[in-house]
Amino acid sequence: MKQTAYMKKVGPLSIVGAVLMVGVPSPAAEDLVSRRQADMKAMAVAAKTISGMFKDPTTYKASEFKWAADTIRDRSGGVLSAHFASEADSRQSKARPSILEERDRFDRLANDLRDYAVALDAAAEKNPGQMPASMRMKPGEMMGGGPLGTHVRNEQELSAMPAEHAFHLMLQTCTTCHAKFRME
Numbered sequence: 018m019k020q021t022a023y024m025k026k027v028g029p030l031s032i033v034g035a036v037l038m039v040g041v042p043s044p045a046a047e048d049l050v051s052r053r054q055a056d057m058k059a060m061a062v063a064a065k066t067i068s069g070m071f072k073d074p075t076t077y078k079a080s081e082f083k084w085a086a087d088t089i090r091d092r093s094g095g096v097l098s099a100h101f102a103s104e105a106d107s108r109q110s111k112a113r114p115s116i117l118e119e120r121d122r123f124d125r126l127a128n129d130l131r132d133y134a135v136a137l138d139a140a141a142e143k144n145p146g147q148m149p150a151s152m153r154m155k156p157g158e159m160m161g162g163g164p165l166g167t168h169v170r171n172e173q174e175l176s177a178m179p180a181e182h183a184f185h186l187m188l189q190t191c192t193t194c195h196a197k198f199r200m201e
């Protein structure tokens with residue numbers, strides 16, 4: 018019979034498939050988790066690059082600074098949010114289930130991150146040569162908290178502040194989101 022022949026052909030394969038699908042997260046979920054973790058790692062490398070240039074401005078290279086800012090820009094905002102849009106049931110993941118319940122807060126942090134990255138990109142664009150003093154924070158300038166908190170309300174406010182300040186607010190955004198939405 019035709020059907021028997023068919024069963025013989027695919028039988029063993031579907032058994033393997035069934036075994037793979039029992040009790041383990043779907044490959045798609047694993048993929049998503051690896052992808053978003055890879056994005057996070059890439060952002061960490063980019064943040065380190067920028068941090069190094071603020072620590073030693075003689076190492077500033079506008080093109081590298083911009084590339085690092087763009088690495089974060091392209092992995093934040095809606096891209097980041099979409100990576101956490103559904104519950105990815107994976108033991109590999111350190112994401113808290115509360116992301117789904119506090120969607121707005123999570124998305125706002127993802128968007129803040131993007132705003133800061135865009136501001137840093139603009140700073141690099143504007144300063145192709147050496148890093149000017151205007152990109153640095155002035156001594157005693159409020160680090161962290163301050164009247165603005167982590168969230169900058171508008172673009173004007175953001176473009177008026179030194180890039181280094183925007184960078185510190187960016188790092189606080191990473192920390193804030195991790196404290197709230199990532200497991201230890």
Ligand code: HEC
Pocket residue numbers: 050053054055057058060061062064089097109110111112113123124126127130187188190191192194195198199
């Ligand atoms: C809107 C929330 C949010 C923001 C903003 C955010 N992260 Fe994350 N990050 C997460 C979550 C959630 C995880 C856990 C992901 C998982 O394991 O599925 C994570 C994981 C990580 C990891 C571990 C990746 C791994 O391999 O397990 C690193 C590194 C990281 N983030 C760096 C950063 C850096 C650097 C920034 C800022 C430039 C940042 N993150 C901004 C939510 C955020």
